[in-house]
Amino acid sequence: MRTSTRVLGFVLALVLVLGAGWAAGRWLGSDEESVTAASDHGHEAGAGEAAAGGHGAHGATASAAALGGLQVSEHGHSLTLARSTLPTGRQEVAFTIEGEDGPVTAYDVEHEKELHLVVMRRDLTGFQHVHPTRDADGTWRVDVDLEPGPWRVLADFKPTGGEAHVLGADLFVPGDFEPEPLGEQELAASVDGYDVNLGGSLTAGAATTLTATVSRDGEVVDDLQPYLGATGHLVALRAGDVGYLHVHPEDGSFHTEFPSVGTYRLFLDFKHEGVVRTAAFTVQVDGAGHDHGTHSHENPDENPDENPDETSGGTGSEDGHSHDH
Numbered sequence: 001m002r003t004s005t006r007v008l009g010f011v012l013a014l015v016l017v018l019g020a021g022w023a024a025g026r027w028l029g030s031d032e033e034s035v036t037a038a039s040d041h042g043h044e045a046g047a048g049e050a051a052a053g054g055h056g057a058h059g060a061t062a063s064a065a066a067l068g069g070l071q072v073s074e075h076g077h078s079l080t081l082a083r084s085t086l087p088t089g090r091q092e093v094a095f096t097i098e099g100e101d102g103p104v105t106a107y108d109v110e111h112e113k114e115l116h117l118v119v120m121r122r123d124l125t126g127f128q129h130v131h132p133t134r135d136a137d138g139t140w141r142v143d144v145d146l147e148p149g150p151w152r153v154l155a156d157f158k159p160t161g162g163e164a165h166v167l168g169a170d171l172f173v174p175g176d177f178e179p180e181p182l183g184e185q186e187l188a189a190s191v192d193g194y195d196v197n198l199g200g201s202l203t204a205g206a207a208t209t210l211t212a213t214v215s216r217d218g219e220v221v222d223d224l225q226p227y228l229g230a231t232g233h234l235v236a237l238r239a240g241d242v243g244y245l246h247v248h249p250e251d252g253s254f255h256t257e258f259p260s261v262g263t264y265r266l267f268l269d270f271k272h273e274g275v276v277r278t279a280a281f282t283v284q285v286d287g288a289g290h291d292h293g294t295h296s297h298e299n300p301d302e303n304p305d306e307n308p309d310e311t312s313g314g315t316g317s318e319d320g321h322s323h324d325h
Helices: 047-054
Strands: 077-081 089-099 115-121 128-130 139-144 149-157 167-171 190-191 194-200 211-216 231-238 246-247 260-274 275-285
Touching: 077 149, 077 167, 089 115, 089 149, 089 167, 115 139, 115 231, 115 246, 128 139, 149 246, 167 246, 190 275, 194 260, 194 275, 211 260
Parallel strands: none
Antiparallel strands: 077 089, 089 139, 115 128, 115 149, 149 167, 190 194, 194 211, 231 246, 231 260, 260 275
């Protein structure tokens, strides 16, 4: 990619605070064991919240202590699945958000939806970001594609008059299951002829900025369309406990911090020519002095000092409702 085109790509950044509670290598962990004490559980605070529009766990400042989705219940609200075991194939997932007085039926609209749902197998495959419909009695319903294995259902919402939550519950799909390895760090992805280039520092505890450049046929795409009120959506999921963050760009920039080491899957939704696609990345976050960093794989002979943090690539889906990885 030409150096002159790099600055034309749309820039995403995320505020990530990846706290304690790391359960590496454990497909199924107790919600109570894996959670750390925090008031926001992966939610943004203060100025960061204003920048992100306040949508659930869309970013976190350095003051937050935990990712979202590690608990099935918190602060008087619980995620209750109608069925915790489902067969393979296209299936309806139904659930309620239970409050102190029964199922919640009033929600604030955040980024054009009352509730955002992520369904992900615990080996961080099968990613689907969907938006259920709600019955009058408070029951949410949505169809998803399921394969054998343990899954995590993550609900991102804000009850009217209450605080934002991200709750998580386990869903089991019987059948032969062999976890898919995440493999090495992968900062380049492609989907439907689009290449997505992820760049930025990947050092725990170091403030940085992640950038994503979308291109097609060698040219940067600079006319991305709004999707759910933003130019892009980034979901970060931590390997081991499927800790969750959901981040949106604001004025093209977010400050980023990875205060804990580990492996993460990042899923970037972007919309172009009326279709939402999802690019997936695997990142390895090391401690200070062991920064993987990111660098371009396209032009190895180019001057590395001109833009040392940029890479290229992408993977994703073709519709704006379900993104399966």
